[in-house]
Every structure is written in structure tokens, then in C-alpha cells.
Amino acid sequence: MNQKPNYSENPKEGQSFSWEDDRFLLGDEPIQFFSGEMHYQRIPRKYWRHRLKMAKAMGLNAVAIYMFWNAHEPRPGEFNFKGRNDVRKFVEIAAEEGLFIILRPGPYCCAEWDFGGLPPFLLKDPNMRVRCMYPPYLEAVKRYIKRWTKELKDLQCTQGGPIIMCQVENEYGSYGSDKKYLRFIKDLLVDCGFEVPFFTCDGPADHYLISGTLPEILAGVNFGSNPQNAFKQLEKHRKNIPHMCFEYYPGWFTHWGKRKSHSTNVVRRKQIKSELKWMIEHNKSWNLYMFHGGTNFGFTAGANLFDKYKPDITSYDYSSPVSESGTPTKQFFEYRDLLKGYQTDPKKLPDIPPTPKKIETDVISFDKSASLWENLPDPIKTPQVHSMEYYNLNNGLILYRKQVHRANCGRKVIIKDVHDYAHIFLNGERIGTYFRPDHHDGRVKFTLPKFDEKAARLDILVESMGRVNYGSHILDRKGITEFVSYDNAHTLMNWEIYPIDLNSSFFNTLEYKGTQNGPPAFYKSEIDLDGVGDTFLDTRPWKKGMVWVNGHNLGRYWEIGPQHTLYLPGPWLKKGKNEIIMMELEGFQSYWALRKIYKKRWDLDEWKAQIKNRKIPLLKGLDYPVL
Numbered sequence: 001m002n003q004k005p006n007y008s009e010n011p012k013e014g015q016s017f018s019w020e021d022d023r024f025l026l027g028d029e030p031i032q033f034f035s036g037e038m039h040y041q042r043i044p045r046k047y048w049r050h051r052l053k054m055a056k057a058m059g060l061n062a063v064a065i066y067m068f069w070n071a072h073e074p075r076p077g078e079f080n081f082k083g084r085n086d087v088r089k090f091v092e093i094a095a096e097e098g099l100f101i102i103l104r105p106g107p108y109c110c111a112e113w114d115f116g117g118l119p120p121f122l123l124k125d126p127n128m129r130v131r132c133m134y135p136p137y138l139e140a141v142k143r144y145i146k147r148w149t150k151e152l153k154d155l156q157c158t159q160g161g162p163i164i165m166c167q168v169e170n171e172y173g174s175y176g177s178d179k180k181y182l183r184f185i186k187d188l189l190v191d192c193g194f195e196v197p198f199f200t201c202d203g204p205a206d207h208y209l210i211s212g213t214l215p216e217i218l219a220g221v222n223f224g225s226n227p228q229n230a231f232k233q234l235e236k237h238r239k240n241i242p243h244m245c246f247e248y249y250p251g252w253f254t255h256w257g258k259r260k261s262h263s264t265n266v267v268r269r270k271q272i273k274s275e276l277k278w279m280i281e282h283n284k285s286w287n288l289y290m291f292h293g294g295t296n297f298g299f300t301a302g303a304n305l306f307d308k309y310k311p312d313i314t315s316y317d318y319s320s321p322v323s324e325s326g327t328p329t330k331q332f333f334e335y336r337d338l339l340k341g342y343q344t345d346p347k348k349l350p351d352i353p354p355t356p357k358k359i360e361t362d363v364i365s366f367d368k369s370a371s372l373w374e375n376l377p378d379p380i381k382t383p384q385v386h387s388m389e390y391y392n393l394n395n396g397l398i399l400y401r402k403q404v405h406r407a408n409c410g411r412k413v414i415i416k417d418v419h420d421y422a423h424i425f426l427n428g429e430r431i432g433t434y435f436r437p438d439h440h441d442g443r444v445k446f447t448l449p450k451f452d453e454k455a456a457r458l459d460i461l462v463e464s465m466g467r468v469n470y471g472s473h474i475l476d477r478k479g480i481t482e483f484v485s486y487d488n489a490h491t492l493m494n495w496e497i498y499p500i501d502l503n504s505s506f507f508n509t510l511e512y513k514g515t516q517n518g519p520p521a522f523y524k525s526e527i528d529l530d531g532v533g534d535t536f537l538d539t540r541p542w543k544k545g546m547v548w549v550n551g552h553n554l555g556r557y558w559e560i561g562p563q564h565t566l567y568l569p570g571p572w573l574k575k576g577k578n579e580i581i582m583m584e585l586e587g588f589q590s591y592w593a594l595r596k597i598y599k600k601r602w603d604l605d606e607w608k609a610q611i612k613n614r615k616i617p618l619l620k621g622l623d624y625p626v627l
Contacts, residue, residue, distance in 0.1 A: 036291025059339025173212025251319030417442030
């Protein structure tokens with residue numbers, strides 16, 4: 001069926017949205033959706049309108065959004081709908097820009113986001129089961145849904161708002177088959193005042209669609225190619241419904257230590273354009289996942305675990321039509337040219353808004369440092385170790401400390417399980433680092449070195465790298481999740497635990513000195529800017545850690561790549577003094593590594609000065625992250 005979409009303005013109060021046979025209906029008029037996914041929590045608030053204008057300028061008439069529960073309720077009953085969590089404001093701006101909203105509120109989202117959007121406080125319950133009819137989980141879900149619906153229920157299209165559809169859970173057929181649970185979510189949404197059509201979406205395979213759909217609500221499919229086959233699979237299970245791909249993938253995500261996996265070359269772009277055209281001309285609606293990927297700021301990046309644990313990088317660029325920093329890509333212009341031909345009025349396609357300004361600065365010198373060892377919080381004494389969640393710590397670092405007797409020198413120390421990256425020290429000297437996927441069954445093994453004193457201080461500093469966000473392993477607690485033993489037999493007891501919550505309260509307590517402190521440590525600098533704009537931090541001379549600028553956590557960096565720059569949005573900078581803090585866990589690159597990175601023959605004295613003064617990173621005015 002060759003049908004042009006109806007690009008009506010936002011629905012008038014009381015106007016209905018429904019579906020009949022194979023058509024979506026806005027009032028009595030058929031409508032077809034050209035949608036794009038973007039996540040308000042991955043975008044600086046001041047850029048929301050720019051990104052939405054970009055969507056409209058490419059020819060889209062809708063935007064799909066996830067709501068990440070763990071960002072809105074980081075602790076039980078403590079809700080946050082401000083700043084980048086102000087979902088109501090985002091939806092209102094979308095309405096002002098003439099875009100419909102396809103709401104995807106979870107409670108589980110996936111999206112390569114930590115724990116798939118579920119809040120870590122759930123994991124404090126040792127018996128926790130999620131995405132099913134487990135009563136403590138359902139109580140938390142009810143509290144959350146009752147709260148967020150208050151923000152948005154009057155913005156449904158039936159009340160004059162832009163929210164046109166609402167998803168029930170997310171790709172549930174990939175995880176479970178508890179239909180009673182799916183109906184619980186749907187009925188709770190209804191009880192909380194949601195009246196727009198509901199939908200589910202799953203992969204285009206029998207086992208997904210059997211497990212993840214409800215016969216009384218719309219079903220859609222997610223795929224990255226071959227729409228003819230995907231919709232044929234859907235039709236086997238649900239006939240006489242409108243067809244929509246709720247996630248059509250123009251790119252993909254990337255794990256640390258892997259090559260960039262989401263490049264969009266000429267062949268792939270032609271394929272995408274051809275498949276979009278086929279869907280448009282056969283009355284299929286679609287949602288580009290992602291239209292604009294954004295950034296996994298802070299600790300929000302998730303991970304996968306199939307054969308091995310694989311954490312995601314900070315950038316969520318996803319080879320989207322609009323890059324991480326808001327720049328239109330080649331595919332943006334190609335898709336725009338395609339969509340021009342399917343507008344009700346091609347002349348109404350708005351101009352592309354200007355790309356945000358980019359800036360560059362000189363090399364930054366770090367003249368202050370604060371040793372982690374000298375700035376620890378008060379310890380918690382405990383007989384045995386527990387995970388981060390037990391101590392109400394959602395993310396960051398946790399230190400496990402105890403005295404070990406000289407008689408145990410030479411014995412094998414077993415840590416079961418380390419989630420995700422352990423730095424081992426004896427009397428302050430690093431004796432090893434251990435990354436979760438490199439050790440069978442999560443067991444870290446090392447021999448306790450000899451020492452002369454009667455006792456020595458053993459420190460196990462564990463860094464969380466992102467909770468698993470997809471599949472059966474999503475109950476992914478952090479820290480040491482089981483025990484520490486000698487020879488896998490004798491359990492080590494009597495620990496001091498230091499939960500290190502890397503928030504503003506912690507940073508306010510740091511005592512900075514000169515640059516003599518070695519890692520793990522915090523390095524501080526101020527840069528004076530004449531003007532502000534978007535930029536990227538070049539982290540290649542550092543090894544592993546995170547960066548804060550004016551209190552904003554830009555995310556993780558790691559020498560193994562493939563990501564070697566961090567996006568710094570212009571709205572987070574200010575004219576005049578700006579504070580940069582780098583938390584470095586492992587050290588500074590060697591002379592030879594820096595020569596290779598910058599292809600420069602360094603004078604040895606200059607290189608030593610670089611190390612002493614931490615004269616990095618560079619701020620560069622790039623359009624895309626360096627992957």
C-alpha cells in the first residue's frame with residue numbers, strides 16, 4: 001500500500017489515536033510514523049530542543065523515548081524529575097516542535113544502560129527476582145509507575161499532548177514468558193490514568209513473539225535488516241494489525257577492547273535507505289534506533305554477558321544520523337532526501353538547525369592531586385565481604401581492607417566473584433589488576449607475596465564497569481559478590497569496607513596537594529576559557545579512570561579503547577575558570593606509548609615534565625568521538 005503519512009499538528013484536546021485493521025488512525029485520518037529514538041537522559045538538557053529540531057528537519061514526525069527508572073529513582077522513594085531527568089519538559093518541547101512521542105517507560109529498558117534501567121537498590125534483596133511476579137519487585141514497580149505517571153498522564157494525545165502510544169515492558173520475549181506479569185504492568189498503567197494504545201515489541205522470531213506479546217494490545221518487531229521477513233514473522237502471530245518496527249538499527253553499540261562495531265559504510269547506508277523506502281511504500285511505520293545516540297555519562301553504561309562479561313564504552317554515538325555532539329552525518333542528509341518525497345507538504349520540511357559551536361584549547365596542566373588512600377570515607381567493619389548494593393552503593397568504587405598474617409605468605413588467595421575490575425595492593429604497593437572476563441568463573445587467584453612484618457595490609461579496590469543490561473544475567477551485583485579465601489578453603493574474615501560514592505559530597509572532602517601522588521588518585525586543574533562550546537577531551541596519555549568537569553561526570557576512559565576521547569558539552573562549560581578532575585586508577589602512559597600516540601619524538605626531559613605536571617588532556621573541537 002503506497003500511502004503518505006499524515007503530518008498533522010499535535011492532536012487537539014480529546015482527539016483520539018487508535019488503530020483499525022492495518023492502519024494507525026489519528027482521529028479518523030490514517031497516519032504512518034517516521035520516528036527516531038533519542039534518550040533525554042543521554043543528552044544535555046540545553047540541547048534537547050536542538051536534537052528535536054534535527055529530528056523534525058530530517059523528516060520525522062515522532063520521537064521514541066525510554067525512561068530509565070534508576071535515574072529517576074536512584075534510592076527507594078527518592079525521585080528525581082529535574083535536570084536531565086525532567087521528562088515532562090522534554091515531552092513538552094517535542095510537542096512545541098510538532099513531534100509525537102512514543103513512550104517506552106519500562107520498567108525495564110535494556111538500551112545498553114546500567115541494569116537495563118532497573119535500580120540497583122533492588123539487588124540488596126538477596127532473593128531478588130525481576131521482570132516477574134516476585135512481590136518485592138512488584139511493590140517497587142508500583143511505586144515507580146504511580147510516581148512517573150503523575151508527570152505525564154495529562155500529556156497524552158487524548159488530552160491534547162503529544163504522547164501517542166505507550167510500551168508495556170520491553171522485548172520481554174527475549175527474557176521471560178510471564179504473561180501475568182505483562183498484564184500486571186498494563187493494568188497498572190491503566191489504573192494510573194494511561195489511555196493511549198499500548199504496544200509490545202520483540203525480535204521477529206517465534207519464541208520471542210510467543211513469549212513477549214499479549215493478544216489484546218498491539219505487537220511490533222525490532223530488527224536491523226530484511227523487513228519483509230520480519231513482518232512476515234509477525235503476521236504469523238498477529239493478523240490484521242498495523243505493522244511497525246519499533247527498533248530499526250542503523251548502527252550498533254561497542255564494547256571496551258573491541259573494534260568499533262557500528263560503522264555505517266556506503267553499502268550499509270544504501271541498504272538502510274532501500275529498506276526504509278520499502279517500509280514507507282508498504283504502509284509500515286518505523287522507529288530508527290538510534291536517531292541520536294548521545295552519551296553514557298557517569299556510570300550509566302551497561303554491559304553484556306553471554307560467553308564473557310563485556311562492558312560498553314562511554315560514547316553511545318551508535319552511528320546515528322545525528323552524532324554524539326549534534327552534528328548531522330552523511331546518513332542524515334541521505335535519509336532527509338528520502339523522506340522529503342513522503343511528506344504531505346515537502347515545502348514544510350524545516351531547515352536544519354545550526355550545529356552547536358565547537359572549541360579547542362591549549363594543553364591542560366594538572367597542578368594538584370589527592371591520593372585516594374588519604375581521602376577514604378569512614379570504614380564499615382564486617383565479618384565477611386558483601387557487594388556494593390549491600391552497602392547502598394549504586395556505582396563507583398569499593399575498597400575491601402584487612403590485615404593478613406605473615407604465616408600466610410605464599411598461600412593462594414581466591415576472590416569469588418569480582419565484579420568487575422580489581423586493583424590489588426599490599427601495604428600500598430600494587431601487586432596486580434584483574435578484569436572480570438579474564439578469569440574462569442569469576443575467580444581471581446593470586447599468591448600472597450612475602451613480607452617481613454608480622455602483618456601487612458591487603459587492599460582490594462573494586463571498580464564497577466556497568467551492570468549487565470540484557471538476558472538472563474541481569475542480576476549483576478558489583479564489588480566482591482561472594483567471598484575471599486585462602487586456597488579456596490579458608491574464608492578470610494574481619495574486614496574494613498570503604499564504599500566510595502563518587503558524588504559531590506565526596507569530592508567536597510578531598511584534600512589536594514602537589515602532583516606527587518601516584519594512582520589511585522584525583523588530579524585537579526582549572527582552565528580559563530574566553531568562550532564556551534562543545535569539545536572532546538583527549539584521554540590517550542592516561543590509562544584508566546573517569547573525568548568530571550564543573551561537577552559533571554563525563555564517563556569512563558580506558559587505554560584499551562576503542563574510545564579515546566570524551567564528549568564535553570558546551571553548556572557544561574563557562575566563560576572564565578572551569579574545574580577539571582581526573583580520577584586515574586592505574587598511571588600515566590610510558591615514553592614509548594606517548595611517542596606512538598602523538599607520533600612525536602619526545603625529548604626525555606620534556607616527557608618527564610609531562611608526567612610530573614600531568615600536562616593533559618587536550619581539549620579538541622571534534623565532531624565525533626575518536627574510536
